[in-house]
Amino acid sequence: MPDDYAPTxxxxxxxxxxxxxxxxxxxxxxVLEARWKTGPxxxxxxxxxxxxxxxxxTHIQRGNLSGAAALLTRGSARLGAYGSTRPYGLDLxxxxxxxxxxxxxxxxxxxxxxxxxxxxxxxxxxxxxRDRPITR
Numbered sequence: 001m002p003d004d005y006a007p008t009x010x011x012x013x014x015x016x017x018x019x020x021x022x023x024x025x026x027x028x029x030x031v032l033e034a035r036w037k038t039g040p041x042x043x044x045x046x047x048x049x050x051x052x053x054x055x056x057x058t059h060i061q062r063g064n065l066s067g068a069a070a071l072l073t074r075g076s077a078r079l080g081a082y083g084s085t086r087p088y089g090l091d092l093x094x095x096x097x098x099x100x101x102x103x104x105x106x107x108x109x110x111x112x113x114x115x116x117x118x119x120x121x122x123x124x125x126x127x128x129x130r131d132r133p134i135t136r
Contacts, residue, residue, distance in 0.1 A: 009087075025055070046092070080093070
């Protein structure tokens with residue numbers, strides 16, 4: 001990312017979704033991190049949590065499952081702090097639960113990067129909760 005990249009919230013979410021759909025969670029993390037660093041201070045936890053979840057997915061791709069679990073847990077906790085609010089139409093509670101489900105799958109030795117990325121991507125879509133059950 002260029003040092004002066006400062007996406008709007010909508011641009012960051014759209015680009016992160018595209019990158020996740022292409023199987024590139026590290027790049028999605030970079031976009032979300034740019035928003036976290038340039039966005040409003042009151043949204044820092046939101047963007048940092050989303051970025052941490054994407055880095056967790058990157059660790060799954062690279063085979064670092066303990067690192068993945070740690071980052072997914074941290075990201076989930078940051079999103080959980082938002083309670084039932086729905087910034088930018090995102091169901092953060094469902095996204096946090098999904099990240100926790102991926103962590104559980106890691107702990108059970110039953111996860112793969114493609115499925116994990118797809119599960120998180122499904123929850124990163126505004127109002128995704130209406131159409132999709134939470135993966136367990």
